[in-house]
Amino acid sequence: xxxxxxxxxxxxxxxxxxFAVENAEQLEAFRMRFISKKSVVGELFGLMKDxxxxxxxxxxxxxxxxxxxxxxxxxxxxxxxxxTKGQTGEMLIDLTLPPVPNELGTIHPLSxxxxxxxxxxERMGFNVSEGPEIEDDWHNFTAxxxxxxxxxxxxxxxxxxxKNPDIALRTHxxxxxxxxxxxxxxxxxxxxxxxxxxxxxxxxxxxxxxxxVEGLYIDENVSxxxxxxxxxxxxxxxxxxxxxxxFRPSFFPFTEPSAEMDISCDIDNPKGCQLCGGSKNICxxxxxxxxxxxxxxDPNVLENSGIDSEKYTGFAFGMGIERITxxxxxxxxxxLFSENDVRFLRQFTSAxx
Ligand code: DAH
Numbered sequence: 001x002x003x004x005x006x007x008x009x010x011x012x013x014x015x016x017x018x019f020a021v022e023n024a025e026q027l028e029a030f031r032m033r034f035i036s037k038k039s040v041v042g043e044l045f046g047l048m049k050d051x052x053x054x055x056x057x058x059x060x061x062x063x064x065x066x067x068x069x070x071x072x073x074x075x076x077x078x079x080x081x082x083x084t085k086g087q088t089g090e091m092l093i094d095l096t097l098p099p100v101p102n103e104l105g106t107i108h109p110l111s112x113x114x115x116x117x118x119x120x121x122e123r124m125g126f127n128v129s130e131g132p133e134i135e136d137d138w139h140n141f142t143a144x145x146x147x148x149x150x151x152x153x154x155x156x157x158x159x160x161x162x163k164n165p166d167i168a169l170r171t172h173x174x175x176x177x178x179x180x181x182x183x184x185x186x187x188x189x190x191x192x193x194x195x196x197x198x199x200x201x202x203x204x205x206x207x208x209x210x211x212x213v214e215g216l217y218i219d220e221n222v223s224x225x226x227x228x229x230x231x232x233x234x235x236x237x238x239x240x241x242x243x244x245x246x247f248r249p250s251f252f253p254f255t256e257p258s259a260e261m262d263i264s265c266d267i268d269n270p271k272g273c274q275l276c277g278g279s280k281n282i283c284x285x286x287x288x289x290x291x292x293x294x295x296x297x298d299p300n301v302l303e304n305s306g307i308d309s310e311k312y313t314g315f316a317f318g319m320g321i322e323r324i325t326x327x328x329x330x331x332x333x334x335x336l337f338s339e340n341d342v343r344f345l346r347q348f349t350s351a352x353x
Contacts, residue, residue, distance in 0.1 A: 001051050002059060012066050012069075019073070019077075022081075030073075034073070041066055110322065110325055115350070124233070131176035131194070135169070144253060150253065158199060159197050171198055173192045173193070173214035176190075176214055177297075187218065191213060191216075193211065195211050197209045204334060207338065212319065215316060216314065218313070224296055231294065231317060254297065259293070261291055290323075292319030297313070
């Protein structure tokens with residue numbers, strides 16, 4: 001048997017040397033005949049099982065030598081072809097084909113704005129905390145001082161879980177306040193961004209899910225002046241040094257006193273108000289647009305979460321991320337954020353923040 005193998009090996013070696021190629025197809029034919037799995041060299045390897053065990057070592061040397069010869073000849077032919085290419089003008093690779101573009105994604109505008117808000121508050125010593133989107137009644141309502149019959153608990157606002165009315169999709173990120181206070185001791189400075197859900201009809205101005213960022217600051221002697229200063233600083237950082245902030249008295253069950261926070265929209269700018277894009281249809285001609293709510297944490301809420309309200313005070317605030325993003329980037333329809341149209345999503349970068 002080993003003699004047969006020897007003869008075949010010699011024949012293949014001669015064939016190899018005589019095989020000439022002039023173009024890419026012929027090179028491929030060489031590869032099929034001498035290199036690929038089904039090549040004559042491959043077949044030679046297949047004879048292994050018919051060779052007597054004592055001759056296997058010799059067999060291995062013979063076929064490896066042929067394989068080596070085939071590989072060498074293949075390289076030689078490629079080189080030859082490359083060299084003649086210049087003369088004949090033929091190319092192995094078509095360099096004129098358009099490249100397959102490597103598409104990079106972009107960061108969603110809501111994420112850009114969320115990251116920027118986090119960055120501003122992190123510099124003031126706030127950390128970031130998160131809580132579950134599926135929340136229980138205690139964290140979303142009861143601990144936050146919502147009375148038993150408060151309208152916000154009713155079906156039109158809240159998505160309850162049918163089988164268990166104690167569980168709902170959180171309606172605001174204020175629920176994270178409670179979780180942080182339950183688990184940490186003051187001083188607390190935390191920012192909680194996240195998705196919230198409300199049972200609302202979808203339109204350009206409302207959606208059944210959106211995003212908020214909640215802030216909480218608890219320590220000894222925290223005052224309303226601290227709250228105002230913190231939010232003044234934030235508004236100037238995000239919207240520019242000329243931005244003014246005003247607080248209007250308001251009501252939230254979990255803060256006392258409570259306020260709504262507006263920022264100035266530069267209405268007197270002769271070039272047109274920046275936030276409304278000159279249209280005045282967001283500030284409705286008043287020069288102010290609302291960006292969130294705030295207040296001093298109600299002592300009941302501190303006690304419900306295990307914090308001594310005699311010793312500690314604190315402030316909290318909550319803002320809508322969609323709202324701020326729409327103002328920053330002059331977006332007019334909330335639905336664009338969740339439609340995943342890349343033509344829309346591609347337009348935003350952190351350079352504009
Ligand atoms: N949770 C409120 C909302 O969803 C926003 C808010 C208002 C949060 C006042 C606060 C706050 O922390 O102090 O409308």
